[in-house]
Amino acid sequence: MADGASALTRSGARFPAPSWLPSWLRPRWRTGRGGRPERHGPIVRRRPSWGAVLGAWAGYSLSLTPSLLPRAWWLQGLCAAVSAAIGYALGAAVQAVARRCGARPGPRTVRWAWWILGAVVLVGTVLVTARSVHWQGEVRRAVALPPQLPWWQWVLVPLVAVAVGGLLVLLARSLRLGARALARVLRRVAPAPVAYAAGAALVAVVVVGVVQGFLLSGVLSAIESGASLADRGTSPGIVRPDLPTLSGSPVSYESWDSLGNQGRNFVGQASTRDELTRFAGRPAMDPVRVYVGLRSADTLPKRAALAVAELERTGGFSRKVLAVMGTTGSGWINPQASAPLEYMYAGDSAEVGLQYSYLPSVASVLTEDEAAKAGAALFDAVRAKWLTLPAATRPKLVVFGESLGSYATERAFDGDPSRLGTEADGALLVGPTFDNPLWLEVTRDREPGSPQWRPVVDRGARFRFAQVPADLGVPATPWPGPRTVYLQNGSDPIVWWSPGLLFHRPDWLDRPRAADVSPAMNWYPVLTFWQVACDLADANGVPHGHGHRYGTMPTTAWAAIVPPPGWTSADTERLAARLTGLGQG
Structure with missing residues (x-):
């Protein structure tokens, strides 16, 4: 027991937490296999989980597949960022469920898994980004635009995706932190399941209230004020x-x-x-x-x-x-x-x-x-x-x-x-x-x-x-x-975008397709909804007879x-x- 306590002490000394942090923000330690110290129940992880990274990379890769209209590099970067964030959340959720079901690989397996994932992400990102240039050329050809793309701009897509996606993940983690902090307060007067459910619900209510009651109303008021002046x-x-x-x-x-x-x-x-x-x-x-x-x-x-x-x-x-x-x-x-x-x-x-x-x-x-x-x-x-x-x-x-x-x-x-x-x-x-x-x-x-x-x-x-x-x-x-x-x-996103794209494959992707819809376009749950939503931003940026023109x-x-x-x-x-x-x- 003394050895375990000593190990914990050494580990704690190695990663000391600032004294001004509240206790619920400090990492907690326990004795693991072979007496080694293990962090237990951290509020905010120091790094994303393996499943979250894999999900983020999958979301990024799928976002580069063809949609209805060609996209500028910056718009593709934003689309990829949100898609990666969606994949991150799904991957993290799947791994959490797997851990709950007892899937806990040993340290050696975990290390190899991270090395393999790192190689896949690095090589895969280069390959899929290069392939996306070809896909975008196909979409451009379908809407009567020259297929050539400035490849050097497309190199910026993963950089934009990482920057914006990182901010989205940071925001999501902050909300999770708030929910767990509320839950710890509520546990003093309610059972743990009730406290955690109530904390998550309160944060959701606050977020929805802020978005609808403050952000949305404020944005609409600002837009209407500007539009009224333009009118x-x-x-x-x-x-x-x-x-x-x-x-x-x-x-x-x-x-x-x-x-x-x-x-x-x-x-x-x-x-x-x-x-x-x-x-x-x-x-x-x-x-x-x-x-x-x-x-x-x-x-x-x-x-x-x-x-x-x-x-x-x-x-x-x-x-x-x-x-x-x-x-x-x-x-x-x-x-x-x-x-x-x-x-x-x-x-x-x-x-x-x-x-x-x-x-x-x-x-x-x-x-x-x-x-x-x-x-x-x-x-x-x-x-x-x-x-x-x-x-x-x-x-x-x-x-x-x-x-x-x-x-x-x-x-x-x-x-x-x-x-x-x-x-x-x-x-x-x-x-x-x-x-x-x-x-x-x-x-x-x-x-x-x-x-x-x-x-x-x-x-x-x-x-x-x-x-x-x-x-x-x-x-x-x-x-x-x-x-x-x-x-x-056939390529007008204003016609074909709908909430149903979230979970249902649309009939307009059946064969035969409209002449200006890429044959390489596929439907993916949630992601296609977001892809076509991004197409709305430039629905008028194509020649007549395509998009919303x-x-x-x-x-x-x-x-x-x-x-x-x-x-x-x-x-x-x-x-x-x-x-x-x-x-x-």
Whole structure:
């Protein structure tokens, strides 16, 4: 016994703990095999466990496998860091369970295991990082980008991953330390299992409260404050219109300032009569564009009523086609979706939009109820007035929405496909989100054998899904209408990211795949969810026809949904060529 105590003393002298540390932070020692001292129950380990390191390396390696879009080196580094942290937690948990079950290898085995793991991590990291350059080249080629990569930048990926991953692990260990400290206090009045469970629960409540009540609210407030200031600005080249057919003009019910930045862009980019006349080869009209900004009134019903009043003032209800345009979070309407109708109908068109937030879609998606209410309020108000018109002279009533705007548009019909077909004469929905109720229903009801990225629903009688013009002819069956077109690129993370990716393999990875999805992409629980989430950051950083960029496909879609009399496929091609490069669509 004396020898054991002596060993413990020598060990303690070798690694003395500072006297100012509380007892629960100091390492505790016990006599192990052969009388050797062993640390027992440390609060914070001096080094990660073997399983944690292996899990972190596996998470890092899997994060480098192909996803929907190519990534910049820094974004790949951040993605790898989080993936490694997830793997670290899983590996540590597995080893802890194994130890509980009695798996306690001897010191010699442990030493060899660490040497082997070190060699695997060192060599494996070099190999998988080099291989990832090839994978990224494949993904870049799939989305029409040059496959070459600056390899020297990719060398920085593991460095970023180690730095950021280390911070994440440090944060997690700090939270664990806090939970165990609370548990030690609670053990004075409760059994150990209850104390540890309560400590973990209290820390979780505090973390969630801080994130939701402080960080999230603070971040959203800061973003909204900045977005509100940006909303007061005016983009270069946009000037106040003089035409009475446009909101914000001198005779408009809506002041120029009240429209907001995106509203001013929408009315300021309206096609001119001269442009429409030259394209049509006959006299054209000044198109109607109505927009109501967030500052125009303090409630949605009031803003919707103002939109109807503006449509009446501008003569929008007497045009041949009337489009209710769902906006994104900041109020943006894609010029590639608004201009085609004006050209197709030689200005005999009206379009109306309503702003419901200052936030960009990436932030306003957290408050998507506002989008749903705005979509329903605007469409219901416009349609109520439209129904009072003689049926023979009513304009064709169509709806449009992109990204979060498509969600707002769908919610105007309560996600009911039958309502969409009876209450509107056509719909164009671009880059729908995972939460779009109507999109979810019709995609789920697709015919067996049709892929999720281009489903066939009810033999294509009402709904068509397209990435390229030829997709609108699939299936080759009659399309009586009213027609609804979904534009969705196979590589658009805004369409394909969803919470379901955490634990379920998505159907869009089945064969055959969309042409711009790498054949080497695989699904991994949790990690693929995070990979596609990272793709969201640069969804617009690829050429048209990939990611969340749809180019002139809205022109092709509108020509299929509500073509004017005498419109031909040659006209569609000519208009698409005319609108190439317009805006950021």
